[in-house]
Amino acid sequence: MTAPTPHTPPFRDRRLPFAKRIDDLLSRLTLDEKIGFLHQFTPAVERLGIAAFRTGQEALHGVAWMGPATVFPQAVGLGATWNTDLVRRVGEAVSKETRAMRARDERVGLNVWSPTVNLLRHPLWGRGEEGYSEDPKLTSAIAVAYTRGLRGDHPTYWRTAPVLKHWLAHNNETGRDVTSSSVRPRVLHEYDLRAFRETVEAGATAGVMPAYNLVNGRPNHVSPYLNEHLRTWTDDDLLVCSDAGAPSNLVDSEHYFDTHEEATAAALLAGVDSFTDHGTDSSKITARVRGALDKGLLAESDLDTAVRRQLSVRFRLGEFDPEYDPHAPTKDFDTPAHRALAQEAAEQAVVLLKNSAGLLPLAPDTRLAVVGLLADECKLDWYSGTLIHRSTPLEGLYERFGAERVEFAEGVDRVLLKTRAGTFLHVPEADAADEVRGAEGALDPALLAGRTDLPALTTDPAGTELALIDWGEGVLTLRAPDGRYLSVAEDGRVRASADQPGGWVVQETFRLEPHENGHLLKHIGTGRPVSVAADGVRVADEDPEIFELIIVERGEDAVTRVTSQADVVLVVAGNDPHINGRETEDRTTLALPTHQERLLRAACAANPNTVLALISAYPYAVDHSALPALLWTSHGGQATGTALARVLAGDVSPAGRLPQTWYADDSDLPDLLDYDVIGSRQTYLYFEGTPLFPFGHGLSYATFSYADLETRTTDDSLHVSFTVTNTGDMTADEVAQLYGRAVDPAVPRPRRELLAHSRVTLAPGERKELTFDIPLSAFDFWDVSRPGWRREPGPYELLAGASSEDVRLRTTVILDGEEAAPRPVLRRGLAAADFDEQSGIAIVDRTKTSGDAVTPAQGTSGELVYRDCDFGDGISEVSVTVAGEGVVDVSLDGGAVLASLTPQTPTSGPYDYTTVTAGMLAEGVRDVHVRLRGPLRLAHVGFSG
Known part of the structure; x- marks a missing residue:
């Protein structure tokens, strides 16, 4: 151990606490150096021996974007395990691989932007694959486990520094940078904030990343909640990293500020510490910060606050004590233990949804027909690493049952595309010199993606038979016989040059649009049709080709051919994570794509012993009435196929549980932008319909009994115990779930809550x-009404069982609490957003820095209800604080309008409030109804005697 010398600066002195070391280092930085720290890519400070640093390394279910890494199940699949110990171990493995990869490549960062703790409120959200659950309790439990694994167990030095995504109330990709989530106070505190809060309070989180959207009319990147809530949950310095491009959005798309200097200053003052914008080019952000300083919008002390938080993370990562850092270097990369863990996680993520005829597990001598678009695929998503190992369902079943007992038909349509000239699209063979295959013969994405040196498609008299893969909603991919997907490179030419659809803008997706007597083949990535030219097939706006689609074989015919003689048919269906639902793109329906529905019907018609295995990032509304068995798993990473085969064979009893409600129909869903889970009865907490499968559902090959439910209450906790017994004949996991509900609540409460x-x-x-x-x-x-947390005194029912609806034991406990009291409106009036009920109302920002107001959602009218308002001996006057123009009507108990208030002249802007007063008589405890007419904003209602 080397002792500091007299010339060692205090920030290098390990004997000092981090806070003092940061103080010293901060005092040594120049203003320009501090400004440089505010961009994602922080330059080195060579005179102090400080290395360059960047925030941000994607690590959602493995190290992403940095090459080969162990790929674990998607986050929603990890949520489906309901296993915090497993998820902690996955986080630990990911953090070890991050360290190992960094030892080889300094671009790999230790500040990991993971996990995503946005709640899976709506199943059509395009990024649902990134979250854990629709329930805040389960989400926080899984997130805490993952962050603890990422952080490591050392009391001082962190293996990686996890940042939670995406703060806050972010569940739509459609208009994600301009839409506002209207979140009433109860939903804010009881739902959206809760998953973040419980994860931060657990102490393994380095910070958060704000989301692109606005909440209550204010962009998340200038949210007062960062300081009002987030930073009150811990004494640690939390680092807030902007999402990519979001600082510029404040001006460019959201038009919330007039200048980038104003926007940058506002974000920094709101609590953003690191600006992810313009890629590696920090010049624009640093210029904006300098401009904000010159205009007096920022002080150097404001920069100090942000830089301090960044340095706190870097010290915790051991950067300034490399000789004492217990995590560096490491060789824990693609180890046998990590491979086994990937398989274990994939096995635990499988959810058996139905097994009505006891068809599963399959007998060892079963003759299988395996069909479907996902049967021989191991799909990755946008946040996956590059596969080192892969296992498709077909490969897993070959290995488990023997290739001689398994027949396969993908079930895609095989087609030819005929031109007006009578020729056909032709895919030139890849020359051996093109090296399009890896060492094991598999297509190598590193070699194929975006290549322009491969030959473009041509036409010839015979043509090439293409696999037309229909992903639904008119989106299709085309694949050559050797497995290469048709793709469009930057030069516009169409080549067979991709191993899979992928990329930020997917270049492998097309649409066939009816045109004249044929079809245009439209490339979705560029929006251009395919044109046949002398120098090869390309996409171009001029002279689009009109193709005749000739179907050589329908997918259903291939399915029928291999299924009729099988003992059991396994249909493997689902989604490609880069298509029809992903970052930037929400889904439009719960329905399984039409082509896959046809394959499923063909399989069931040919053989009643048909099992459907859904491999998807999302729930589907599937008619399972003709199916004896149904399973679901997320895209399970490198071990998907092995895991599914072992579950089907009974080597492992399935014990995954649904982390979100599976609805029966699109009509069960609220609007995607309706964030009021209470008012519109969303998620299992409030949904009053009949789900296709409920939250927490999942079957087993064993049976379990529950007994001996006992409770004991102390001053601050409720002790609950019960027993679970395996009454089956095989070792299996059970996920025992405990729910509670208020028996006779005074306000709408969850039907049951985990x-x-x-x-x-x-x-x-x-x-x-x-x-x-x-x-x-x-x-x-x-x-x-107060506002604040309150527990109603009275009876609460406890429900123990195997899902939110499969309740095996129940009892009722009486809990103490605070009795309800009428609203003291004479003292406080009514904050407009603190309503009990609303219709047609959106919550908006009262000012750009703080507070809420309300306005008609469609700009015409809306109504608010405030229950049990205490007017005492009586009032004679009502006042409203409003901005804009319109009318506020006030009534009691839903009766006649007692006062109509309107500004004499419209105010100058949305934040220019005026107070309008009118006479109104009321006494006692009454319900206040407030109706807004016109596009005005209401901030407050006051009463006086």
């Missing part, structure tokens, strides 16, 4: 007692 869960492994006949200590605060709700 309090705790435990995934346990039990041998046949084994019995285990499970115990849970539930903090009494778990029964609180946000009371808008």
Whole structure:
């Protein structure tokens, strides 16, 4: 151990606490150096021996974008395991691989932007694959486990520094940088903030990343909640990193500020510490910061605050104590343990949704027909690493049952595309010198992606038979016989040059649009039609080719051919994570793509013993009435196929559980932009319909009994215990779930709400007692009348069982709490956003820096209800604080309008408020109804005697 010398600066002195070392280093930085720290790519400070640093390394389910890495199941699949110990181990493996990869490539960052803790409120959200659950309790439990694994166990030095995404209320890709999520206070505190709060309070989080959207009319990157809420949950310095391009959005797309200097200053003052914008070019951000300083919008002390938070993370990562850093270097990369863990995670993520005829597990001598677009695929998503190992369902079944017992038909349509000249599209063979295949014969994406040196498609008299893969909603991909996908490179030519669809802008997707007596082949990435030219096939606006589509074989015919003689048919269906639902693109329907529905019907018609395995990032609304068995798993990473085969064979009993509600129909869904989970009865917490499959659902090859439910209440917690026994004949996992609900609530409360869960492994006949200590605060709700948290006194029902609807045990406990009291409107009036009920209302920003107001959502009219307002001995006057123009009508108990208030002249802008007063008589406790007419903003209603 080397002792500091007299010339060692204090920031290099390990004996000092981090805070003092940061103080010293901060004092040594020049203003220009501090400004440089504010961009994602922080330059080195050579005179102090400080290395360059960048925030941001994607690590959602493995190290992403940095080449080969162990690929674990998608985040929603990790959520489906309901196994916090497993997820912690996955996080630990990912962090070790991050360190190992950094040792080889300094571009790999240790500040990891993961996990995503946005709640899976709406199943059509394009990024649903990135979250864990629709439930805040389960989400935070899984997120805490993952961040603890990423952080590591050392008390001082972190292996990686996880940043949570995306703050806040972000569940739509459609207009994601301009739409505002209207989040009432109860939903804000009870739902959206909760997953972040519980994860931050657990102490393994380095910071958060704000989302692109606005919340209540204000961009998340200038959200007052960062300081009002986030930074009050911990004493640690939290780093807030902007999302890519979002600082510029404040001016360019959102038009929230007039200048970039104003926007940058506002974001920094709101709590953003690192600006991810313009890629590696920091010049624009640094110029904006300098401009903000010159205009007096920022002080150097504001920069100090942000730089301090960045340095806090870097010190915790051991950057300034390399000789003491226990995490560097490491060789833990693609180890046998990590491969085994990837398989274990994939196995635990499989959810058995239906097994009505006991068809599963399959007998060892089963003759299988395997069909479907996902049957021989191991799909990656936008946040995956490059596969080192891969296992498709077909490969897994070959390995488990023997290739001689498995027949396969992909079920795609085989087509020829005929030109007006009578020739056909032709895919030139790839010359051996093109090296399009890797060492094991698999197509190598590193060699194929975006290549312009491969020959472009041509036409000839015979043509090339193409696989036309229909992904639904008119989106298709075309694949050559050797497995290469048709793709468009920057030069506009069409080549067979991709191993899979992928990329930020997918260049492998097309549409066939009816035109005259044939079809235009439209390339979705460029929006241009395919044209046949002398120098090869290209996309171009001029002279589009009109193709005749000749179907050589329909997918259904191939399915029928291989299924009729099989004992069991396995249809493997689902989505490609780069198509029809991903970042930047929401889904439009829960329905399975039409082509896959046709394949499923063909399989069922040919053989009633048909099993459907859905491999998807999202729920589907599937008619399973003709299916004896149905399974779901997310895209499971490198071990997808092996895991599915082992579950089908009964080597592993399935124990995954749904982390979100599977709805039966699109009509069950609210509008994608309706964030009021209480008012529109969203998620299992409030949904009153009949789901296709409920939250927490999942079957097993074993059976389990529940007994001995007991409770005991202390001053601040509820102790609950019950026993679970494996009554089946094989060792299996059970996910025991505990829910609670208020029996007779005064305000709308969840139908039931997850309090705790435990995934346990039990041998046949084994019995285990499970115990849970539930903090009494778990029964609180946000009371808008005070405002603050309150627990109603009275009865609460506890429900223990195998899902939110499969309840095996129940009991009722009586809890103490605070009695409800009428709203003290004479003292505080009514904050407009603290309503009990609303119709046609959106919450908007009262000012650009803080506060809420309300306005008609469509600009015409809307109504608010405030329950149990106490007017005491009486009032004679009502006032409203409003901006804009329009009318505010006030009534009591839904009766006649007692006062209509309108500004004499419209105010000058949305933040220019005026107070309007009118006479109104009221006494006692009454419900206040406020109706807004016109595009005005209401901030407050006051009453006086």
